[in-house]
Amino acid sequence: MLKTAEAISPKHPDKICDRISDAFLDACLAQDPYSRVAIESMGGHGLITVTGELTTTAKIDPIAIVKKVAGEQYDVKINIVQQSPQISQGVDVGGAGDQGIMVGYACDENIELIPQELYLARNLNKLIYSRFPFDGKTQITLTDGKISSIVASFHNAKSSELKEIIVGWLVGKPVTENVSIYANPAGDWNIGGFDADTGVTGRKIICDAYGPQIPVGGGAYSGKDGTKVDRSAAYMARKIAVDAVKQCGGAVLVKLAYAIGKAEPVMVSITRPFTEESLADFSLANYDLTPKGIISFLGLRNPQFEKVAEWGSYGNGFTWDK
16 A cells, blocks of 8 residues: 655745735734634745735734745735625624535544654654755655655755755664655755745645545635634544544544534534444534634634644644644
8 A cells, every 4th residue: 555645844835825824814813813814825936925805903014924924035915805795794693604525634643643654754844844944845655554755855955965864764664675765856956935936825735634645625724714614624623533533543534514604514424534434432412513613612713823834734733633
């Protein structure tokens, strides 16, 4: 069985955009916990554009927020309006801010309760990033649970330096007989970040979730407050899955579906993944699955989301991971 997952560093162009969008959310929540936020960012080649909707009493400096995350060297364009009243009329009465199917997952493969291939890819990325805090990616392939392939591409790092880190990191880990290491396989590079490529909020939702083996239901998380079930219900589904794994072991897949403007989910499913076997021994009776209930239970009115965006939403010790 082959499984592959990638991880990206906080300085990857897409991840910078996620962090900018979530920095707007944090700045608004710090002053007005009931802010409605839906912010998208795009950056590249000297220009960063931020567009979206804010309904808040917070007084923020949008350009200062962008430059704090990305640096002072960029031109910034801001295009922000208030939330559509035809959306807010459903949210005002406690309904979901959109329709969608949100997925939560947990497994007992490691201490972070995420798929092992993603756990390893992110673990290696964090190690390399501690020495080379720049734009970078890692990728791990497992063959029958053993590491068979490693890819690492990092800005401002020499391939020889990356190989040295990887070889040290591999000590004590299960590997196949002919494990392959690809360090900067296209060659060493010193043009990275927004100078090399564009970034967009939400373009790395697989890295932000559970890797490609687990389905992604809703949209991107970053830049969205808790009334957007893309984020809040996905985090609640993760919390339920974590609780179920702690009680029942193995792996658990949770799906929650919502209709815009309606508070209660239109579908709730909890199964063993890839089998559709129902988890009959685990009760959902004590979980409030309305947007308001989720926001309160998980503390989603607290500024914390730029930090969440750095390394992904799951396995990093946030409320929905415990």
